Every structure is written in C-alpha cells, then in structure tokens.
Amino acid sequence: MSERTFDRDTLLDLSVNVIPLAILLFFVVLYAAIAPFPANPVVLAVQVSVITITGVALALLTYYSGKAISSAEDEADDMIPAGYSEADAEVAGMPGHEDE
Numbered sequence: 001m002s003e004r005t006f007d008r009d010t011l012l013d014l015s016v017n018v019i020p021l022a023i024l025l026f027f028v029v030l031y032a033a034i035a036p037f038p039a040n041p042v043v044l045a046v047q048v049s050v051i052t053i054t055g056v057a058l059a060l061l062t063y064y065s066g067k068a069i070s071s072a073e074d075e076a077d078d079m080i081p082a083g084y085s086e087a088d089a090e091v092a093g094m095p096g097h098e099d100e
Helices: 006-031 041-076 086-092
Strands: none
Touching: 006 041
C-alpha cells in the first residue's frame, strides 16, 4: 500500500474538477484586476465572495470524494462479489494460476 492518500487512478477520477476550479480562479483574478462596478465596492466584494465560497466548497468536495473513493477501493479488495461465497472463491482459485 502506498503512503499517498490518492493513487494515480483516483487523481484521474478527480481531475474533472480542475477545470471548474481554474474557471473560478480566473474570475476571482479578473474581478480583482478589472472591477466591473468600480463605484460600488460592496458589489465587488459580494461577487468575489460568492465565487470564492463556491471554489472552496468544490475543493473540499473534491478532497472528501477522493478520500471516499480511495477507502472504497481499499475495502473492495477484500470483498467477494455478490452471489458468491468463500467456498466458490476457493474452488475457482486465483486467475492465472493453474492447479497442479
């Protein structure tokens, strides 16, 4: 077992959230550089806070879903498929190993 929290496959599963996070970061930087409503700083603060809160929520959701995926993969290694018993698994043997 590796020491890393997420393996390569889990990181590939979670990579779909990189694009939305980049878009949200782009808009935060855009609103910071070019204020669309320069006369009203309250509107700018609300816009940036809504985007920032959404980005933080997406990042947290991505992290916790990655942990759930990793733990589910670890638990699945020890599970026997539905409809089978341990006796069936012993009779079938390991794939690629022939009985001698």
